[in-house]
Amino acid sequence: MNADVDLADWGAALVDPGGWRDVVAAADRARVVRVDRGECDVMTGRGRVRVLSDSQRAQGEIAPVTGDWVELADAEGLGPVIDRVLARRTAVSRRDPAEKDLEQVLASNIDAVAVVLGLDRPIQPGWLERLLVMAIDSGAEPVIVLTKLDGIDDPSDARELVDAIAGSTPVVMTSVVDRHGIGDLLALIGAGRTLALVGESGAGKSSLVNALVGTELLEVAEVRASDAEGRHTTTARELVILPNDAGMVLDTPGIRTLGLWEAEHAVDLVFGDLVDFADECRFRDCAHGKEPGCAVRGAVDDGKVSKMRLRLFLELVGELENLRRREEERERRQRSGGGKRRR
Ligand SMILES: Nc1nc2c(ncn2[C@@H]2O[C@H](COP(=O)(O)OP(=O)(O)OP(=O)(O)O)[C@@H](O)[C@H]2O)c(=O)[nH]1
Ligand SMILES: [Mg+2]
Ligand SMILES: [Zn+2]
Structure with a gap:
């Protein structure tokens, strides 16, 4: 490398x-x-x-x-x-929601990207799908990290949802309180390699860095008790070198929103198997409901795709139709000069 x-x-x-x-x-x-x-x-x-x-x-x-x-x-x-x-080997980037072709690079030359989600709050499928698109699109290995395992009695529902979205992407559950999963993360990084951490504020990214380093190197802060919102504690993207030649970890500030670009690419990057099945449906505009000759439902009946995964796919497709409709309306208003321009 x-x-x-x-x-x-x-x-x-x-x-x-x-x-x-x-x-x-x-x-x-x-x-x-x-x-x-x-x-x-x-x-x-x-x-x-x-x-x-x-x-x-x-x-x-x-x-x-x-x-x-x-x-x-x-x-x-x-x-x-x-x-x-120098030319970037890999790069985690996001698209400006207002100007979707404008790419903002968050981190480069990483070998793996961890999508970090806290088990202290409900997992939002659309959010995980968008973050996963960022991770996959980076060219590095994606991984999902579910933090704060010590705080919940039974992670199995959350895990089922994450697995339905993640497909074959590895999932690691961690706790910085009892160091559960920290060894697995270290194994995934390895000498000379860099792991980037991305996720919303309060997910526990900087806490993971501290657990990996073994000292309280980076500042962490409580999430707000009223609504579990993070406080945007980390403000700079920082690359930390792990002791004992264990590789490097790149912390990033919490991401607030990811837009249409990420959602659109989730169809192919996260639900690519379902898109392939959909190509085999008898009707080109098949909604994968009660239509005869629906290959997507066939895959579910054969046990190749879980019912939950199909539901998540259909929800994403539905959400995208809404987003696109709203986007078109906005553009139409702008063209006719009636609407205010966004920042
Ligand atoms: N119980 C428990 N709390 C955790 C764990 N990991 C993180 N936390 C707590 O979650 C809160 C947020 O952690 P941070 O590490 O600051 O989160 P962050 O993702 O870096 O947040 P930003 O820098 O704002 O993006 C802190 O109060 C941490 O102590 C964990 O494994 N178990
Ligand atoms: Mg932080
Ligand atoms: Zn179909």
Whole structure:
């Protein structure tokens, strides 16, 4: 994978090496471990340094994101700058709900992406489907992590729902209280690999990082008791190097919404097997209800697809029809000049 870059020194290299010139001389390649408005923390073979992302000089260049491999350069009067972002092997991204073609990259060069859901609240199928699309679409291995197992008596209903959506995607149940499942997550990461965590605020992403590291490295906060809403505690995407050469984990701030693009792609990416069966239905506009020759119902009758999975698929298709109708209405209003433009 990144065999050309020596990761072996990283664990010990969390201190500032003192002189950035040494760093630039030692390794022209570095990995972005944190991004804050125009500045980045990068990890080099010699240590962690803060550099400018130099967007003035590199007009039109891609802005660095956490996880990027970059080349550093010495800019006169500015100190070390990111000269070039190397091609991304994988990337977790979301589409702007208002401008669905605009892609916002959240993390790059990850090997696995964990969709993190808290068992302290009901699992929303549409939310899991959209997050799973993000994970699958990244090009990395998707995994689902169900946190706070210690807080519920019986996880079997939640697990049945998740399995009906997840198909063959691995599911890990965790608790940071008794460390249930933490070993399974470590096994899934492994030396030299990076796991990104995505999910809503309060799902327990930063708590997982702390459990994986073994210290209270990142800030975590209680969810609001009144409505179980998270407090958006994490504000930066941060790559953390695990001790004992156990790989890396990339924490992200809670995601509030995912839009139409993710929902549309869930049909193929999450329910691809059902789409294939639907192609075999006798009628092209089959609604997979009582129609004769419905291959989807046939698959359910043969036990190839669970009833729950069929129901979730039909709900998604129905929701998409509604979303598209509303989207068309909005566009029509905009064209006729009547509607207000969105931000
Ligand atoms: N009982 C229990 N509580 C947990 C567990 N994991 C996380 N929590 C609690 O859930 C709350 C939210 O955890 P965080 O780790 O801050 O959640 P987050 O996903 O990082 O949230 P944002 O940074 O806002 O996106 C905190 O009060 C944690 O202590 C767990 O396994 N068991
Ligand atoms: Mg957090
Ligand atoms: Zn059908």
